[in-house]
Each structure stands twice: as structure tokens, then as C-alpha cells.
Amino acid sequence: MILNLSPSYGKKGGDELLEKDSLKTIKSFCTFESKTQKSRFVALAYPFSNPDEFSSVQAKVKKEFYDSAHIPFAYRAGLENDRFRFNDDGEPSGSAGKPILDAIDKYELTDVIIFVARYFGGVKLGVGGLKRAFFDASEGCLQNAKIIEKFIKKRLFLTFDYKYIGSIMNYIEKNSIQIVENKSDDVVKLMCEVRLSKASDFEENIKNFTSGNYILEPL
Secondary structure, three states: OEOOOOOOOOOOOHHHHHOOOEEEEEOOOEEEEEEEOOEEEEEEEEEOOOHHHHHHHHHHHHHHOOOOOEOOEEEEEOOOOOEEEEEOOOOOOOOOHHHHHHHHHHOOOOOEEEEEEEEOOOOOOHHHHHHHHHHHHHHHHHHHOOEEEEEOEEEEEEEEOHHHHHHHHHHHHHOOOEEEEEOOOOOEEEEEEEEHHHHHHHHHHHHHHHOOOEEEEEO
């Protein structure tokens, strides 16, 4: 994930945001089905980082599960976990959407959305029973998922003289810094991706290697 930094990014101050540069989410779509007193609960979890795409994702799910009376959902998104929404979609108030969100929060995830389609089996579960069933289906889905950690990276354009290339390339390799593009000509010009929390150290090391004879530009 590449972050185009600006002082006003997010809801908090720029310096506060820089303290956090990783998040936990799911790698790919996963699903899980459970049964509670003859009712079927089909949970579907998707990677989801842009709430503006919610309508299209929901439409896709509703089309596939058109015969399900209710498809409650919950999502949490953003580096600060501060964008979230949940909805019972016609189930008794508080019985579906919030338990789904609780399952997401149990695993401290963000950038994920879960829908749970319920097929009524003829036995009323009550609000308490529904809460447990929706939570369990969502948790089962996340247990099937591959949970990954994503690092937020800053893209930098580095320019320096060839006489420093040995020490700098050795440093880049040892620290697993990705070179996105090499545009070198009469001087070395590298587009690099650096983990956000390591950006200051990166510049400090480049400064030391080159005795200050370098140009480092954020992109």
C-alpha cells in the first residue's frame, strides 16, 4: 500500500498518523456456512478499503443471494480503523450488524467487509440467539481467511553520485527496500519504496553515506 502523504491526511494530525504504518486485514475473499436450529447462515468476507465501493459490493452479494430475506453486514476500514458501518438489514435491532462488526474487531482487522445471508429454518432464535449465530458465522469466516499485515510505504526519488553506489545499494538490499524504478543516467536515480516508519532512518543513512551530497524527493 502506497500512501501519498500530506499533513492533513486522515482525521488526526500528520505527526500522529506517522506513528502507525501497518494494518491487519484479510488477503482474499473467503466464505463460511453454519447452521443454528435449522437456519442457515452464509458469511462472506471481502477485502474492502474504499467505502465508496460499498454499493457495488452489496449489489453483487444481493444478486447472488437473492432468495435470502436478510443480508446484514458490517465493515471497518482505514489505517486508523475509524471508518466503519453496520446494518441489521431487517433483522431485529442489534441482532446482526453489530455482532458481525464485533467479530471483525475481535481479530483487530480493518479494510474488511462481511455479509451474512440468513435462510430461516422455521425456528425463531430470538435476539440473543441471532447475535450468537451472526457472530459465530462471521468468526468462522475469518478463521478460514488468511490474515495478513500490510505495511504503509512512502515513495521517494533518490539521486546521488555513482561513487556512493556500493554502500547505498548494500544498505538498500540489507533493509529490503524496494527499488520501483531505476532511471539512472550520468548520476544514479532510483525510485524507492520505504516503510513509512523507516523513512527518516532511510534519509539519515543516505545523508551519512553521501556526506549530504544527495537529493531525496517525496512522490
